[in-house]
Amino acid sequence: MENMGHMVEELLHELSVLPLFSEHIGTFTLTNYTFFLLIALALTIVFFLVSTRRLSLVPKGLGNVVEAGVSFVRDGLCVDILGSENGRKYFPFIGTIFFFVLFNNLLGLIPGSLPGTGTIGVTVTWGIVVFLVYNGIGIKKNGPLTYIKSFVPSGTPLLLMPLIFLLEIVSHFLRPITLGIRLYANMYAGHIMLGIFTILVTISLEHLSPGSAVTGVLAFVMRVIMHGFEVFVAVLQAYIFSILTTVYINGALHASEH
């Protein structure tokens, strides 16, 4: 059993951010997560370039997949929440977010690879990008003063205004952080869980005995099931990230109505 502590430590060490090469270009270095991030980037670009060649009026093959994905994000998500005109205008941003997060999450499910989104630097960065973008949209559409005034709902008495304003500001600044942490925690914890089930299987195979064999088989079955669950979580988290982005953009666009 002392083994287990070591193995868990090892697992955690493997999953933490590690530099790949020993040279640094200034403070810059490729880490294990960034490596897979770049692989996912290349994969997304290749996927889209290849499938846009296969588009036809009657959908078939890869073109069908890409069309289904784009239709899902645009018609089911953007247009649904933002309305037809705004939905089409902001679709490229939301689409990029969805597909990049999706490919990163899914890439991490290949055994031996890591999800690029499994580290807090990446996800919180994207969260901050979303934050800047949606505030930018709000300010561009409504003018800076109206937008900031919209934080306070119009009917509040004068005494409560500073308090509510503060609360709103805090909640707004929490948004990128929660976006980032939600995605990061889901991916990181998923990998840890898969790793722990693997450790269980390994340990139960080391000192073989009936009890441990049963545990081993159970752990293996659980691991397979959890792997499938992780696929679902990958897609779901990409979807949630995108839909929250859309909802924030919608709130910013309609700020003048508060």
Next chain:
Amino acid sequence: MEGSLSVLGAGLAFGIGAIGPAIGIGMIGAKTIESMARQPEMAGKLQATMFIALGMTEAIALLGFVLAFVLMGA
């Protein structure tokens, strides 16, 4: 045992931190089933909304999970 307090903290972080989200997820499921039974034709939309709420609630639980591992390493 080095770091025993942090290990204890890790255990408590995840343990207590999972109570709220677990109750929350149960309530989401129950309300969704109830609404679907009331109005079967809305089932698709209800399911989508359920998944969204599920993802957000689970994130809070996972925050505790991740914090536990962070504390274990510290």
Next chain:
Amino acid sequence: MEAIIPKVPEVLVALASFVVLFVLLSKLAFPPVTKMLDERAEKIRESLEKAEETRVEAERLLEEYRVQMAEARTEAAKVIEQGRTVAENMKNEIVAKAREEADAEKAKAIEAIQAEKAAAMSELQASVADLSVAVAGKIIGQKLTASDHAALIERSIAEVGSLNEN
């Protein structure tokens, strides 16, 4: 603790890759796909509209033809009715005329018969007169005088006349 602190290299890479992907996708990948989606929706809408138009047109034509058929039918029925009446009248006329002619013929025939009978009667009178005189002469064996002739003739005529009247 270090798992929660973002690391600078990662932040830069994440930012750069996101921007690169955004530019590439929104210029190269999303426009063709959205264009294809919109095209298909447009085409489907168009063909649906056209199908609707054609259907309405077809129904209108069907209505027109139906009305025309009904009119033609009533027209035909009227013509038939007319023809029948005309035929009916003609039949009646012909029958009437035929009857008239038949009656005329009958009348003429009766007249002819009457004339024949009269002629026959007078002939008969003559022969009966002669015969009766001869028979009477024979029976009586005497020669009749002229006045006895006349008296016998008158008596036999009266008897034949009374027979004739029967």
